[in-house]
Amino acid sequence: MEQTQVRRERVLSGVQPTGQATLGNYLGAFRQWRTQQEHYDAIFLIVDQHAITVEHSPVALREGTLQMAALLFAIGIDPQRSTVVVQSHVAQHAQLAWLMECTATYGELSRMIQFKEKSKGSAMVRASLFTYPALMAADILLYQTDLVPVGEDQIQHIELTRTVATRFNHAYGEVFVIPRAVIPSVAARVMDLSHPEAKMSKSSSDRQGNIYLLDSDDQIRRKIAKAKTDLFNEVRYVEDDPERAGVRNLLEILAALNDREPKEVASEFQRYGDLKEATADAVVAHLGPIRERYHTLLADRTQLEAWLAIGRERANATASVTLSRAYDAIGYLAPKEARYGD
Template identity: 55%
Template sequence: MIRLSAITPSGQVQLGNYLGAIRRWAAEGTAEDVYFISDLHAMTSAHNPARLRALTREQLAVLVAAGVAPESVCVQSDLVRELGALTWLLECTCSYGEAARMIQFKEKSEGRASVRLSLLTYPVLMSADILLQGTHEVPVGEDQLQHVELARVLARRFNGTYGEVFVVPRAVVAPTAARVRDLAEPSRKMAKSAPDAAGTVFLLDPPDLVRRKIMRAVTDDRGEVRYDPDGQPGVTNLLEILSACTGKEARELAGSLSDYASLKEATAEAVVAELKPVRERTLALLADPTELDRIRAAGAERARDRSTHRLESALRVSGLG
């Protein structure tokens, strides 16, 4: 069974990405799974080419450093020819209405006089990502269920029109992980592209910077360490981060900490300890471009090898080639 997951290089990998997804990929991934850096998806809005290239390499290094099997990792644009061809076939299978109904397109285009066409069509590219690899399961959050459903619709329609080529994938809601919130604004999720980096712990932040960010985290004026997501979101966020790093229950941790200073100190040390080996291995890979290029090329070759026959079949049955 093949599972496929991706991370978009829209910014540096942050603590929420690591605790919520990457660490789980490393622990639960199988030899059949595919984990890719979706650099093509990062182009749906204005971007800096040099920064995109650098972030793509950084994320590749992070995945491998975190323990994701190198042979399961690839970069999306390394299959740009295969994906470009399949995306065209799927665009010829998809209707405008189906693409325009995507919630993310509606939200990101609302009130804007002009948006890139790719913002409308990238869910079809996402369908190509999924279908090209013969994916059976796509672990996603609730916000991506609609995109996987589009891939299912297009796979069925293509198969029914031209012949059986594609596996019809299914969405699997990813297991609930640590709900990592912004340290400076706990009402929102920690994000790679947050406007203010003060509340975001990046995986490659030096330990002293990690400690400073956590020690400055927003709490409240109650002065009591309690697990209360609604009443004490800042304190609860720190408890959930500490829980994710130590494996202990958040409520149990709350009972063992007497004040906010001790909570922040414990959380800071736990995060530094959790990220240290991954940070060191990532920096070592980034300092060895030959090895990183070798890993990237091998991952691309494996992804291409197991998808070429599927693309060739799709082209043939649809009347091309």
């Protein structure tokens, strides 16, 4: 008797090809992506369409997209096991986004916290900055995604995605899988070394407080040596104490890199200098090989583009089916002998 193959759950994550990726991106997302491809049907998007909701350089966007692809492959994302795809390479993202805009409400979009934060103090706010959660919903739903690993600041967008998917299914028939958010537990939020009350971010202008994945070994060591600690002169892991945020951040970084608990790591140190040195050693050991492989991959543009073409073909196969089902459900007249998105 022929056995039916069990469908693996599908996981989807995305990253903008802007700014320089940081240690926070690695520990909060990229390292988990590498593991997830072993257990799930994994799709990783380079979301260049989201990147143009604000002012940008076309040249930097184009080069940044290829550089981000090289970085993901250097980290260990396997183009044969995972689908790595540039968002604009799959036309169905934008096509399904319009259906999501027609499903979401003005009130739901206006309550998005990130829109309020990014538009604050701006004289000209692009309409896309307001509607991009609908595109994000399309990104997720287009691939019938089961799991979406996100930081706490993105939970609101996943809830909106679930809302519009459920509303669409109830109104027009069961088309979309309802996705679930997954929050990484350890070091999900790596903080700025200089200002440990703020998250380490690739959009931040504070270069001293950020450890970038392509920093040299010497740059990494200097930044960690200058990291803010506190006046207690005691290596202890204390949660939710703003006065101990600097030491807590170093302990969480070292613990995450070594797959241990921060409190356990703290018990091994008495001096801040020793903690900083051990943290620097661990960061250098993890990022050095990634940096070397990145530069090797980036030098072979033909290979990178070939791997992205594989991702585009796989993504298009799934996306075209989902879009056709959504268009049919909503009542569009299908063109004869053609797939939507062709």
